[in-house]
Amino acid sequence: MVDASSVTLPPGLSPASPLFLREDEVRRGIELLYFGYSHMIRGADAILERHGLGRAHHRALYFIARKPGLPVSDLLRLLSITKQSLSRVLAELVARGLVRNEVGALDRRQRLLRLTEAGIELEAELFEALRARVTEAYGRAGQAAVTGFWAVLMGLIPVEDRALVLSLETSRAG
Amino acid sequence: MVDASSVTLPPGLSPASPLFLREDEVRRGIELLYFGYSHMIRGADAILERHGLGRAHHRALYFIARKPGLPVSDLLRLLSITKQSLSRVLAELVARGLVRNEVGALDRRQRLLRLTEAGIELEAELFEALRARVTEAYGRAGQAAVTGFWAVLMGLIPVEDRALVLSLETSRAG
DNA sequence: GATGATGCGTCAACCATGTTGACCCATCTT
């Protein structure tokens, strides 16, 4: 349990009532999730197009940036796609000099993925597009709302998959 | 401003700190949105497959169920796809007897979309799959969290598009 | 009442991104 102070609501949006498990409230959540997700993702499309890349490339770049040196198998699990599908994306990113491929030190069968300098630069540009939108939404809604946002979303993830998501968190001392 | 009581966090997830606009907190939001959305949507895949339908059909069914009698143009705006793409989906739904097509009363150029009895039944089944997941997440996180969840997501939607989302809300007297 | 704009449907070609299935190689494990 965590104390939440206050949540600022955008105009037209009423707060959850005690009957927040009714069908209408569920549909509202589904719709907001759909539109919110769509718009956030769309925010990077212009940049991607300028570079001749698609959303699949963006997802791969994002996770490689997030976990530099992650093996292909980890990326496969994060993306929930087949290796055939991923290999096409990865091959293009490598060909464009955005991603690099090292042999694993512990297990030489593994291929550890990293962004090149150019890759880091592009991912930063893509991230900035998302960051602008997310911090705007965070800031307007407030700290308490953000905690609630996280809590509901984590609850939508099956328990057995949560460790994977938490594994992305930057470990920080303190 | 709305008072929020308390938010229950899943294990492993810390609440937003006063520094909740930092890069790490933004990335966490992006990731939770990605995984939460993906898993929610995936929850209907088994039903869809049993009926030989895809996610595109699901989206169309969902919005037609939500706004019975909506014109094709509204559905196009909700889905953000081209009419050529939608017409393929719609034609299949009509052929399967899940969606019906009326001529508009005010404007006879419009085609107003409705679910048939079979369509209503299927959509209810699909909705139930999502509802189970969403109410579970809502219930575990708590009412205050849900309000925050909505507030952040609405904030991610560009102001000019929010009316469209709000137009889906069931108007309720009182 | 002709003219133009609008809502919708359709043909065709193409693109992005996913799938299944089969097969191969290098490397790790036992």
Add this chain to the structure above:
DNA sequence: AAGATGGGTCAACATGGTTGACGCATCATC
């Protein structure tokens, strides 16, 4: 030495999107 695992690759195909061009019925306007 034998088998399991991580990864790459070829090929065929599915899904769901795009652009562009065109046609028709209907509405709105001068």
